[in-house]
Amino acid sequence: MTDVLAPRDADDVLDAVAESLATGRPVDVVAAGSKRNFGRPCETACELDVSALSGIDLYEPDELVVGMGAATPLVALEAALEAERQMLSFEPPDLGPVLGAPAGQSTVGGVLACNLSGPRRIMAGAARDHFLGFNAVSGRGEAFKSGGRVVKNVTGFDLSKLIAGSFGTLAVLTHVVLRVLPSPEDERTVLIAGLADAQAVSAMSAAMNGPYDVSGAAHLPAPVASASANEAVSGLGASTTAIRIEGPAPSVEARTRAVSALVSEFGPTHVLDRAQSGSLWREVRDVSYFAADGRQVWRISVAPAAGAGVGGQIAAATNGTVFYDWAGGLVWLAIPALDDAGHETIRGAIRDIGGHATLVRADPEVRAAVSVFQPQPAPLAALAARIKDSFDPRHVLNPGRMAQV
Amino acid sequence: MRMPKPDASVVGRRDAIVGQLREIVATEGVIVDEDEMRAYECDGLTAYRQLPFIVVLPETTEQVSRILKLCHAEGVKVVPRGAGTSLSGGALPLADAITLGLAKFNRILDVDLDNRCVVAQPGVTNLGITDAVKSQGFYYAPDPSSQIACTIGGNVAENSGGVHCLKYGLTTNNLLGLEMVLITGEVIRIGGKHLDSEGYDLLGLVTGSEGLLGVVTEVTVRILPRPEMARALLAGFPSSEAAGACVAQVIGAGIIPAGMEMMDRPAIHAAEDFVHAGYPLDADALLIVELDGPEAEVAHLVDRVTGIARESGAGELRVSADDEERERFWAGRKAAFPAVGRISPDYYCMDGTIPRRRLAEVLRRMAEMSRRHGLRVANVFHAGDGNLHPLILYDANRPGELESAETFGAEILKLCVEVGGVLTGEHGVGVEKRDLMGVMFTEDDLNHQQRVKCAFDAESLLNPGKVYPILRRCAELGRLHVRAGQVRFPDIPRF
Numbered sequence: 032m033t034d035v036l037a038p039r040d041a042d043d044v045l046d047a048v049a050e051s052l053a054t055g056r057p058v059d060v061v062a063a064g065s066k067r068n069f070g071r072p073c074e075t076a077c078e079l080d081v082s083a084l085s086g087i088d089l090y091e092p093d094e095l096v097v098g099m100g101a102a103t104p105l106v107a108l109e110a111a112l113e114a115e116r117q118m119l120s121f122e123p124p125d126l127g128p129v130l131g132a133p134a135g136q137s138t139v140g141g142v143l144a145c146n147l148s149g150p151r152r153i154m155a156g157a158a159r160d161h162f163l164g165f166n167a168v169s170g171r172g173e174a175f176k177s178g179g180r181v182v183k184n185v186t187g188f189d190l191s192k193l194i195a196g197s198f199g200t201l202a203v204l205t206h207v208v209l210r211v212l213p214s215p216e217d218e219r220t221v222l223i224a225g226l227a228d229a230q231a232v233s234a235m236s237a238a239m240n241g242p243y244d245v246s247g248a249a250h251l252p253a254p255v256a257s258a259s260a261n262e263a264v265s266g267l268g269a270s271t272t273a274i275r276i277e278g279p280a281p282s283v284e285a286r287t288r289a290v291s292a293l294v295s296e297f298g299p300t301h302v303l304d305r306a307q308s309g310s311l312w313r314e315v316r317d318v319s320y321f322a323a324d325g326r327q328v329w330r331i332s333v334a335p336a337a338g339a340g341v342g343g344q345i346a347a348a349t350n351g352t353v354f355y356d357w358a359g360g361l362v363w364l365a366i367p368a369l370d371d372a373g374h375e376t377i378r379g380a381i382r383d384i385g386g387h388a389t390l391v392r393a394d395p396e397v398r399a400a401v402s403v404f405q406p407q408p409a410p411l412a413a414l415a416a417r418i419k420d421s422f423d424p425r426h427v428l429n430p431g432r433m434a435q436v
Numbered sequence: 437m438r439m440p441k442p443d444a445s446v447v448g449r450r451d452a453i454v455g456q457l458r459e460i461v462a463t464e465g466v467i468v469d470e471d472e473m474r475a476y477e478c479d480g481l482t483a484y485r486q487l488p489f490i491v492v493l494p495e496t497t498e499q500v501s502r503i504l505k506l507c508h509a510e511g512v513k514v515v516p517r518g519a520g521t522s523l524s525g526g527a528l529p530l531a532d533a534i535t536l537g538l539a540k541f542n543r544i545l546d547v548d549l550d551n552r553c554v555v556a557q558p559g560v561t562n563l564g565i566t567d568a569v570k571s572q573g574f575y576y577a578p579d580p581s582s583q584i585a586c587t588i589g590g591n592v593a594e595n596s597g598g599v600h601c602l603k604y605g606l607t608t609n610n611l612l613g614l615e616m617v618l619i620t621g622e623v624i625r626i627g628g629k630h631l632d633s634e635g636y637d638l639l640g641l642v643t644g645s646e647g648l649l650g651v652v653t654e655v656t657v658r659i660l661p662r663p664e665m666a667r668a669l670l671a672g673f674p675s676s677e678a679a680g681a682c683v684a685q686v687i688g689a690g691i692i693p694a695g696m697e698m699m700d701r702p703a704i705h706a707a708e709d710f711v712h713a714g715y716p717l718d719a720d721a722l723l724i725v726e727l728d729g730p731e732a733e734v735a736h737l738v739d740r741v742t743g744i745a746r747e748s749g750a751g752e753l754r755v756s757a758d759d760e761e762r763e764r765f766w767a768g769r770k771a772a773f774p775a776v777g778r779i780s781p782d783y784y785c786m787d788g789t790i791p792r793r794r795l796a797e798v799l800r801r802m803a804e805m806s807r808r809h810g811l812r813v814a815n816v817f818h819a820g821d822g823n824l825h826p827l828i829l830y831d832a833n834r835p836g837e838l839e840s841a842e843t844f845g846a847e848i849l850k851l852c853v854e855v856g857g858v859l860t861g862e863h864g865v866g867v868e869k870r871d872l873m874g875v876m877f878t879e880d881d882l883n884h885q886q887r888v889k890c891a892f893d894a895e896s897l898l899n900p901g902k903v904y905p906i907l908r909r910c911a912e913l914g915r916l917h918v919r920a921g922q923v924r925f926p927d928i929p930r931f
């Protein structure tokens with residue numbers, strides 16, 4: 032049976048971790064639980080449910096800063112930002128549906144703990160780049176803070192970066208401060224139909240290498256494009272390469288024209304209006320194409336120019352389906368379920384070129400048996416273990432969640 | 437400033453250590469002569485000087501690895517050094533520490549336009565990276581004013597910024613990968629040409645760690661296509677409040693300029709006297725706003741920002757007609773430090789960050805402090821992101837003035853923290869702000885940071901005495917006090 036501790040505030044979190052240290056019973060830190068299935072399964076039956084630590088308590092739009100309880104729902108934050116025509120520019124994805132949870136459940140702390148960023152990552156940076164400061168309770172049962180509420184800050188080690196992407200294995204976030212940015216006034220997407228993966232990466236690279244401030248560059252091979260709910264995409268009946276342009280209206284218009292002209296040598300182009308563009312990038316962001324099936328899902332980050340090669344090789348070897356974001360640098364892969372999730376094939380394909388592959392969706396038994404996160408060379412793994420021990424010496428927080436097997 | 441006490445046993449073994457270093461690095465790469473070592477006795481914070489124990493200038497990662505391994509085995513401290521332009525004493529030598537200079541790591545290793553990145557050795561200058569890709573229409577965005585001299589390795593260690601960081605980010609936001617040597621001599625690689633690190637984000641952690649965690653031996657940075665054009669707006673305001681309000685309204689209107697800099701009256705006058713940029717001398721505050729991008733966007737935004745500036749009470753208002761005029765607008769701002777250097781024998785550059793809306797209050801209180809200490813102060817300000825550079829004018833030859841300047845500086849930084857800001861925005865803590873860390877952080881906060889240091893360097897051999905007040909031993913820091921007996925199954929809702 033699962034025990035659930037439900038702290039009401041940061042002091043309760045402190046007590047809960049102290050209790051965990053005293054009793055030797057580790058905790059699985061959860062809020063909405065939308066990403067419970069992301070990572071290696073935690074080896075504990077006790078949950079620390081922090082969902083009460085919620086609510087925006089600082090928002091100064093002209094200072095581009097927002098602060099809140101760590102478990103503030105992402106939808107609530109996004110609604111508050113939208114009212115001021117601002118946004119989280121790293122475009123956090125909603126992986127709930129891919130992970131078998133409902134949509135719209137994510138909390139801000141969960142997004143940060145997994146360092147999740149969407150298509151705009153290539154231009155605006157990752158979640159960690161917008162994470163200015165936090166309060167937390169470490170696995171030592173001590174409250175501490177780092178960073179602050181300003182962007183320019185080099186006072187001491189940048190622990191926000193370390194905590195982002197640590198999957199709750201170092202500390203329980205209680206309060207977080209993020210940088211926000213103005214939402215673009217307008218957007219368009221230039222589509223190119225019918226390109227092979229390698230050509231598509233070349234086309235995206237051409238657009239990225241020009242002065243157009245491209246804020247999204249994705250390629251959907253034909254089987255994926257045909258699954259798009261966006262008829263302007265699925266109706267093409269071919270692979271679709273998408274290049275997004277955002278900004279002030281006159282600028283968007285001029286750049287859309289310039290990018291269309293630039294990539295027309297690759298194939299026929301078509302422009303999506305603002306609404307169509309928005310819905311296409313939400314699909315790409317949330318990996319919607321893989322949400323409704325039972326296959327295993329991998330997320331592979333490589334140098335963009337290597338994307339098509341890696342994607343093609345892995346798809347062929349695993350009988351899988353791929354699509355590309357980040358101008359080719361992010362390969363999303365769905366494969367028919369295997370006991371070992373094909374990890375040797377997949378990681379073997381990137382061994383020589385560098386990068387990392389994360390097993391995002393698979394049954395718990397598979398995620399317990401296969402390293403979910405990219406295994407690290409010995410000195411790096413030892414260093415990571417020392418860092419873990421420095422924050423959580425008794426391994427009471429999310430035990431096993433990031434473990435290498 | 438109290439530095440760790442030199443280790444007599446290490447100092448006594450100097451000849452033997454020099455001999456061992458010469459087995460690793462060719463003779464001329466190991467400097468022991470006092471006159472030759474003089475060039476390394478300080479960094480950009482010249483008030484602090486100390487002759488190094490030994491200077492060593494390796495050329496390969498393998499040599500760095502062997503040097504660190506040796507130092508680790510022999511218990512010898514190491515101070516990494518790039519170009520020595522740190523303004524916080526980060527590269528200040530120690531009497532019993534090897535200064536490990538990376539000047540010979542000066543090659544660009546790979547220009548990869550398909551992946552929009554450059555791989556460089558750490559001793560390449562910041563501008564050297566842009567120079568390597570300029571002809572192909574690219575540049576490296578972070579642009580510290582010291583960019584002709586400072587190294588990319590130093591930029592990583594300090595997480596340096598520049599006037600264009602408002603839109604394009606600091607070093608940490610433009611870094612893709614590192615090779616680094618740990619104090620044990622182990623070589624690790626973090627990141628690469630792909631995005632996001634696997635596992636814990638050590639890339640982010642190491643950036644801004646001021647040489648305390650390892651020696652960076654290779655850097656991969658992202659480069660950007662040069663914007664089609666840039667134009668700058670020069671606006672004089674009757675008060676810093678009005679200028680501050682203008683900044684807030686520009687951002688409130690959804691515009692993130694490439695750069696947005698403010699200068700106060702003393703800085704305007706010093707700069708104008710020096711470079712004759714055409715600054716309005718009757719203004720109390722000057723704003724330079726640069727907008728870059730495609731022509732259509734720049735034209736549109738220049739109009740909008742001009743309108744906002746006018747509404748905010750700008751007196752004189754000029755828009756650059758061409759790049760030459762734009763550069764003239766910037767010339768005064770870029771020369772602000774040397775310009776102030778002309779009107780005072782010495783100046784002390786501070787680097788706090790504040791929430792922007794507190795600017796007027798901070799300037800007012802700084803003026804009071806200035807009167808109280810009898811020292812003038814000029815302000816340049818990365819206005820877009822609240823990073824303030826007060827320059828305190830003093831004369832080191834007058835007894836007590838340096839001390840007054842330092843006290844004044846510390847008061848300014850405490851004020852920054854009091855209004856919700858931080859001690860340092862881009863220059864680093866170094867030795868300079870080390871003893872102020874307690875103003876911003878509790879003991880628990882600092883202990884969590886120092887345990888990270890222990891995870892990398894348990895004997896505290898890398899750049900000790902910087903950033904953190906004299907360290908407690910790692911074993912003591914790591915001790916866990918479990919409140920076992922007294923846990924009362926606290927009153928937490930449970931299901």
Ligand SMILES: Cc1cc2nc3c(=O)[nH]c(=O)nc-3n(C[C@H](O)[C@H](O)[C@H](O)COP(=O)(O)OP(=O)(O)OC[C@H]3O[C@@H](n4cnc5c(N)ncnc54)[C@H](O)[C@@H]3O)c2cc1C
Nearest residue numbers: 518519520521522526580581587589590593596597647652
């Ligand atoms: C006139 C002037 C203007 C400046 N303007 C700016 C500005 O606009 N913005 C800004 O951010 N800074 C500015 N600075 C500060 C300074 O130039 C930066 O901090 C710069 O990044 C330091 O680089 P460096 O190569 O000189 O490093 P150094 O001064 O040699 O070293 C700085 C720190 O980095 C460590 N270090 C150096 N190289 C390595 C390495 N390879 N591995 C590990 N650690 C290393 C050193 O131990 C030290 O702690 C300015 C300085 C001056 C003098």
